[in-house]
Amino acid sequence: SGHVQLLPPQNVTLLSKDFAMILSWAPGEGYPPNVTYTVRYESQDRLDKWMKVPHCRNIPRSFCNLTCALSSFYVKVRARVKAVWGRSQSPWVKSQFKDYYSDVELAPPVLTLEVRENSIHVSASFPLPTCVENLTWKYDLNLWEAGSEDKKKYEGYFRKDTVTINTTALRGNYCFSARALYESINLKHSEFSQPVCVLLNNKG
Numbered sequence: 001s002g003h004v005q006l007l008p009p010q011n012v013t014l015l016s017k018d019f020a021m022i023l024s025w026a027p028g029e030g031y032p033p034n035v036t037y038t039v040r041y042e043s044q045d046r047l048d049k050w051m052k053v054p055h056c057r058n059i060p061r062s063f064c065n066l067t068c069a070l071s072s073f074y075v076k077v078r079a080r081v082k083a084v085w086g087r088s089q090s091p092w093v094k095s096q097f098k099d100y101y102s103d104v105e106l107a108p109p110v111l112t113l114e115v116r117e118n119s120i121h122v123s124a125s126f127p128l129p130t131c132v133e134n135l136t137w138k139y140d141l142n143l144w145e146a147g148s149e150d151k152k153k154y155e156g157y158f159r160k161d162t163v164t165i166n167t168t169a170l171r172g173n174y175c176f177s178a179r180a181l182y183e184s185i186n187l188k189h190s191e192f193s194q195p196v197c198v199l200l201n202n203k204g
Contacts, residue, residue, distance in 0.1 A: 006083045006090035014079055014095035018107035019128050021100050023079040024063040032085055039064040041079040068131035073100040106180040106190035109139050123162045124178045138181040146173040170200045
């Protein structure tokens with residue numbers, strides 16, 4: 001049987017989301033059900049050298065997480081994808097250029113609270129890809145009494161730091177919320193996380 005001419009994948013986009021660089025696309029028109037996709041990327045300092053991405057070769061899904069495949073987080077990259085079906089291949093389609101360092105989008109951290117006798121220990125964890133763990137991630141923490149607009153701010157803590165708050169003077173329902181920070185060309189931050197509230201020194 002003759003080769004089917006596969007149309008190129010559509011809406012090919014390199015996006016930065018939740019600390020990761022992800023190439024996404026949609027199937028082209030009239031694709032058979034078991035099409036697979038292959039992704040490569042090139043960086044601006046080595047144009048026309050398209051690097052293979054081993055974990056995104058002949059994949060059935062329509063996205064590829066490139067974060068830990070990148071050779072540098074400070075150089076703009078773009079990616080391309082093609083569809084493969086049997087011996088038929090579509091043309092490659094390229095994304096726009098982006099770089100992790102200045103384009104990364106941050107997700108709010110997840111807070112863990114540990115209530116002790118006279119203090120509370122707050123730590124923030126981020127869903128980071130392992131390869132970017134060493135970059136300088138920080139977080140800001142807000143504390144307020146439920147129903148009050150008056151927020152106490154704890155700013156610029158490193159990701160692994162625990163914030164210890166003396167609670168002897170606090171009575172009632174107190175809420176905590178945090179955002180992730182990253183100092184690139186300009187300071188970037190995530191949205192604040194959903195508040196986590198806890199009852200303190202509730203005697204009686």
